[in-house]
Amino acid sequence: MSADPHAGTEAIPEEEQARADMYAVLGCLFHAAPDESLLAELRPPESNAITGVEDDVTRAWRRLARAAVDAQVSGLRDEFEELFGGVGRALVTPYTSHYVAGTAPDKQVVALREALAELGLVRREMVFEVEDHIAAICDVMRLLVERNQSLDVQKAFFSRFVLPGAMPLCDAIDRIERAVFYRDVAALARAFLELERAAFDMVES
8 A cells, every 4th residue: 555645754652663563564474475584574583582471462473483483485485375375266365355244345345445545545556456455454554553643543444444354364264274374373463453452442432
C-alpha cells in the first residue's frame, strides 16, 4: 500500500513503533517466504534472550525465533508455495475476505477499497494482489500506526477488516499438517492480534 504523499510522518512513541514493526514483520512473512536476511533478523543473539514473565506474544515470538534457527530458505519457499500458492493449488487462501462470516467476499473487498480511499491509501503500481491479502492488511495497519492515526481510526479498520478475516486464516493454517514454520507464524499473528483486540477494547468509540 502507498500512503498519501501529503500525509505527515511524525515520530511516534517507542511502543507504537514496536506495534508498527510487528505488523511489518507479519506482512513480510505473509507476503513471501523469508529470505536469509529476514531469517537472520528472526534469530536473536543469545545475549538478547528474554527473561522474566512472558506474555503470549513473547512466547510466540520465541517459538518462531527457535524455528528460524534451523530453517532453510529453500524449504520455507516450498512450504509457502504449498500453503499459499497459485489459484487451485493453495491449501490456505491468504485473502482475508474469504473468512469473514456473514459477508460475501466481493462485498467485503468493495468495502475495504472504500475504506482505503477514505484513508488516502492506494495500491502500489505493479502490485496485482487484491487489497484483502493478509500481507496488504498488515501493511495498512503498519501505515496507520506510523502515520499516528487516532486509535479510533485504527480500531475501526482493525475491527472491520483485520480481525474478522485474519484470525480464521491463522486457524486455517494451524489445521494444515504440512504447515511447520508457518504454524509458528500463525501463532505469533494470533497472539499479537489478540493483544491488539484487548487494547482496542479499552478505547472508547
